[in-house]
Amino acid sequence: MPAVHADAARGAALAQNASFLLTRASVVAAQRDNKALAPLGLKVRSYSVLCLALDEEPPTQREIAEYLRLDPSQVVALVDDLEDRGLVARETDPRDRRAKVVAATDEGRSICAEARAVVTDVSTHVDAGDAVILQRILAQLAFEE
Amino acid sequence: MPAVHADAARGAALAQNASFLLTRASVVAAQRDNKALAPLGLKVRSYSVLCLALDEEPPTQREIAEYLRLDPSQVVALVDDLEDRGLVARETDPRDRRAKVVAATDEGRSICAEARAVVTDVSTHVDAGDAVILQRILAQLAFEE
DNA sequence: TATTGTTATACTCTATAACTATA
DNA sequence: TATAGTTATAGAGTATAACAATA
Numbered sequence: 001m002p003a004v005h006a007d008a009a010r011g012a013a014l015a016q017n018a019s020f021l022l023t024r025a026s027v028v029a030a031q032r033d034n035k036a037l038a039p040l041g042l043k044v045r046s047y048s049v050l051c052l053a054l055d056e057e058p059p060t061q062r063e064i065a066e067y068l069r070l071d072p073s074q075v076v077a078l079v080d081d082l083e084d085r086g087l088v089a090r091e092t093d094p095r096d097r098r099a100k101v102v103a104a105t106d107e108g109r110s111i112c113a114e115a116r117a118v119v120t121d122v123s124t125h126v127d128a129g130d131a132v133i134l135q136r137i138l139a140q141l142a143f144e145e
Numbered sequence: 146m147p148a149v150h151a152d153a154a155r156g157a158a159l160a161q162n163a164s165f166l167l168t169r170a171s172v173v174a175a176q177r178d179n180k181a182l183a184p185l186g187l188k189v190r191s192y193s194v195l196c197l198a199l200d201e202e203p204p205t206q207r208e209i210a211e212y213l214r215l216d217p218s219q220v221v222a223l224v225d226d227l228e229d230r231g232l233v234a235r236e237t238d239p240r241d242r243r244a245k246v247v248a249a250t251d252e253g254r255s256i257c258a259e260a261r262a263v264v265t266d267v268s269t270h271v272d273a274g275d276a277v278i279l280q281r282i283l284a285q286l287a288f289e290e
Numbered sequence: 291t292a293t294t295g296t297t298a299t300a301c302t303c304t305a306t307a308a309c310t311a312t313a
Numbered sequence: 314t315a316t317a318g319t320t321a322t323a324g325a326g327t328a329t330a331a332c333a334a335t336a
Contacts, residue, residue, distance in 0.1 A: 010204065010212060013196045013257075018267045018280060019178050020193060022171040024287035027214050029164040044168065045326095051159045059156075062294065067156060069172050071328060076296060098294040098335045112158075122163040122286055130282050135163060137271055137279050142169035144270060190303095207317060216305065221319060243312045243317040 022141075029122045036118050040111060041085070047119070049078050050104060050112045053088045058103035060093060087111055167286075174267050181263050185256060186230065192264070194223050195249060195257045198233045203248035205238060232256055 014020045033044050042050070048068055052059050061079060065072040079102055082088040087108035093099040104112065123131040159165045178189050187195070193213055197204050206224060210217040224247055227233040232253035238244040249257065268276035 010200060010208070011193075011197045013199065013261070014193055014212075015284065016280065017196075017264075018276070018283065019171075019174040019189065019264065021280065021283035021287050022167065022174050022267065023189065024214060025283050026164075026167040026171040028287060028289065029167050033164050044164065048156075048159055048165060051162075052156045054158065055156065060294080067159075069169060070326095072295070073297080073329090074327070093294095096294080096336075100295070116158065119162075119164065122167065125289060126282055126285060130278070131163070133275070133278055134282050135161065135166065137275050138163065138166035138170050139160065140271060141267060142166050142173060144173065205317075215303095217318070218306090218320080219304070238317095241313075241317080245318070 025122075033119050036120065037115055040115050040118065042111070042115055046078055046082060047112070047115050049075070049102070050082060050087060050108055050115070053082075053102045053104040054109060054112055058091075058101040060099040060101050062099065064102065082108070170267075178264050181265065182260055185260050185263065187256070187260055191223055191227060192257070192260050194220070194247070195227060195232060195253055195260070198227075198247045198249040199254060199257060203236075203246040205244040205246050207244065209247065227253070 030044050033047075037043060037047055045068070049064055052064055052067060059067070061075045062072055064070075064079075065075045068075075070078075079088065079090065082102075083090060086105055088102050088104050090100045090102055093101050123134065126134060175189050178192075182188060182192055190213070194209055197209055197212060204212070206220045207217055209215075209224075210220045213220075215223075224233060224235065227247075228235060231250055233247050233249050235245045235247055238246050268280070271279060
């Protein structure tokens with residue numbers, strides 16, 4: 001792991017590039033969250049899948065892939081892992097027997113609640129007003145197109 | 146009235162998690178920027194290194210690694226590639242002969258200027274006031290610790 | 291014929307340890 | 314003894330194509 005602290009003053013051109021800052025900030029957040037989730041056997045990716053599986057209308061794997069910007073083939077392994085541990089269950093979608101919906105089990109719900117408590121939201125590192133603004137702009141960027 | 150794509154409606158828990166939004170937004174931005182930079186033979190990573198090498202006091206590889214949150218061993222390949230193409234040059238730091246400073250060549254400066262023009266800053270996708278706020282908060286998150 | 295999940299495969303990225311040359 | 318760069322390597326993540334079942 002590289003990690004130490006870097007000088008924000010350096011790289012004047014980069015420091016004003018939102019794309020670069022976005023990447024840097026997300027790496028910082030992901031590393032911290034992965035560390036926090038490790039005791040639960042989760043990573044941000046598997047945690048994200050689990051969160052989606054909590055939905056009242058559980059998503060298909062295809063929907064999970066789109067939401068997480070992953071290739072559908074990557075979702076297979078993520079769901080396999082969660083299913084092996086009894087946190088989610090695959091069920092054939094009655095409306096389209098090709099598709100499989102991924103729904104959280106009771107234990108999955110329980111673990112997810114723990115995980116949510118354990119992940120200190122990055123929002124807590126900025127003051128309340130900024131957090132609201134940050135969330136709105138990020139949602140716009142994350143789902144644009 | 147949701148200003149975002151229907152996608153965002155799903156995964157209520159996730160959509161409010163700044164860490165997730167950060168990741169999603171950075172993936173979107175990185176994919177778009179990589180595509181835009183491809184004709185120049187650059188990716189966001191190599192572009193970032195090139196930007197840093199433009200500094201008046203060129204950074205050492207160690208400094209590049211810290212700034213980009215990479216392991217020093219990863220920087221080697223990035224600099225190798227840029228040096229092979231004549232965009233940067235390695236020079237032994239006279240103050241510490243173990244270290245090597247990475248400075249952009251004239252051609253490196255030229256390519257970097259093109260790259261900067263080609264990369265449409267994500268800031269242009271949000272309105273001016275938001276962009277300023279976004280940059281401030283992201284810089285705080287990206288360099289916290 | 292098109293799409294969902296799946297498998298296989300190759301490619302990139304990341305992480306770790308060891309080596310060299312300097313300090 | 315410690316640090317900068319390098320190399321090698323293993324692991325994780327990503328991207329692509331092909332296949333079976335279903336539409």
